[in-house]
Amino acid sequence: MRLEMLNLGATVRSIVVPDREGVMTDVALGFDAVKAYENDQLSVGSTLGRVAGRIRDARCAIESKEYFLAPNDHPHHRNGGAKNPLSKKVWDYTLLDDGSGVIFSVKSHDGEEGYPGNVTVQVSYVLTNHNEILVQYSASKIVDLPSTRQTPQPLMQRKVGGTSRIYCFDPTQAKSSKKFKHMIRISSNKSGIDLNVSSTQSCVRLSTGLELSGIIGKQGKQYRSNSAFVLGCQAFEDACNQVRREDENNKREEKVTRLNKEN
Template sequence: MAKITKKAFGELKNGRLITLYTLENSCGMKLSVMDYGARVQSLIVPDREGKCIDVALGYEDLKGYEADDKYFGAIVGRSAGRIAFGDLPIDDKTYVLECNEGRNHLHGGSLGGYDKKVWTAEEKAGALTLCYMSPAGEGGYPGDLKMTVTYALSEKNEVVVSYEAEANGDTICNPSHHTYFNLEGFRSGSVLDQKIRIFAEKYTPTDNELIPDGRILLVEGTPLDFREMKEIGARIDAPFSQMRWAGGYDHNFVLDRTPAEEEAKELGLGEDAACPVDYTKLHKLAHVYAEKTGVYMRAYTTQPGVQFYSGNHLDGVLSGKAGAAFAPRAGFTLEAQVFPDAVHHANFPQSILRPGKEWRAQTVFAFGLA
């Protein structure tokens, strides 16, 4: 069972006090999460030399997070990703969401987004559970929605992110986790030499505003083909419209739902009785490897898609941890979710949550060495 400690992390402009909780296992791995935005502030893992490195980009203090517009470490929602024109149709009603990225809605909006909310935190059996009640109308969304996110850390170095939600009216529910990873350490610079495999044969192409156009295409023959391990930077500047419009990778991949159970068994994952994970309900999302540190991350999820983002619009801020300047492509995200703008495409999986129904999802980031 992970040991949990906590400390004061600062005071918001409105006077709310924020707490930082740290989960630590016997292997020396540490996961620090705050109750502001349910954000991961640091994720410390051992490298091949036995040194502990922090693989999560973030800020040194609360002021950085309060001013943040990059979603460092946050839970984003109600709906992760983009929704065209802030237009939310549910059955015969249409709701108007806040447009916070040009004429489109992104990650729940700048006013109603989960990343800017103070969550209620509770320690439960070595895990950290955070709850937030989003009232009807927040960000333009209908229905009160209660969201619970639980972070757990196993003795097998699995970071387990579990979600539960329920609403009192028809709404959509599609949160995701937005940590920027750099498996060479947050101060190491570009992630372009790190290798990734995404378990997806298909993706959802977008227009020049990064809104899916409704098609589902094969990755074969495109720079989005990560069916085998490839360096993130190998084709990131390829003369391909999808890459030009996004400035790199910022695309939803349609996961193959490759079963995770056999791989998990081979690696001994899911065997921590104090942090149980049922890998029969998970499928493979991605493998990522950094040669310089030997750190290998395997991701699994119950969700149908993942937004792989290569940090194209990080801007070199100097207020990062230890004075780090996070330049473009200094980190990557793997945002497990229902496809962006699904409400406008009947052929996509949908994220509508009805009253009386409970919604659940889980994503696991398992760390090791290679």
């Protein structure tokens, strides 16, 4: 396996893996030029944030104070905003001494996209000898948004010709544990390529790429609707606006860490 990253948006540009015949295949969408990544509205391969997913009506209450976020999915806020989200920032990076991975870091300042507080975000990507990509996200000096305690269930957003589903699991297990939980497996009968995703997050979003229509990608290839899929591990959608059923978990000035594993 070979992994290629960009420090613009801490972006995965290429993942090359062997198919059943041993032919190396790039399974990640991307672009040939940095300018294309800068203009990309879908944040292909990029690190999303501060919050991945939608926040209803672009507003949320933290410790009884309401914050108004930048609406970029009218009238909602999506994936950290549009003007200066994490996916459009140039991150600092450090290569691991053994060549197995990279650590990215970036600062998100108080008020950016409407979010409160200064936050330092760190993301590491590490390749293992078992064709795994280990991804660790951490953020310091952050207010931890509350999660719901209602019974988890699959949530679905349907669009003509495509699907975006959010599969949620037991938050009492995923929220408090740092142990990986297997979330989803996708395989191709044609290529024999198999993808397994494990995470410490509560949910995983599966989208089938409806919005890809007409985008020109790597080597001049035109991406079409439903020509690829994306898996995104995340917390509950719109968690900050949901009613909490149990204890509150707001935390200040501490480090919050999430882990993902793909193989």
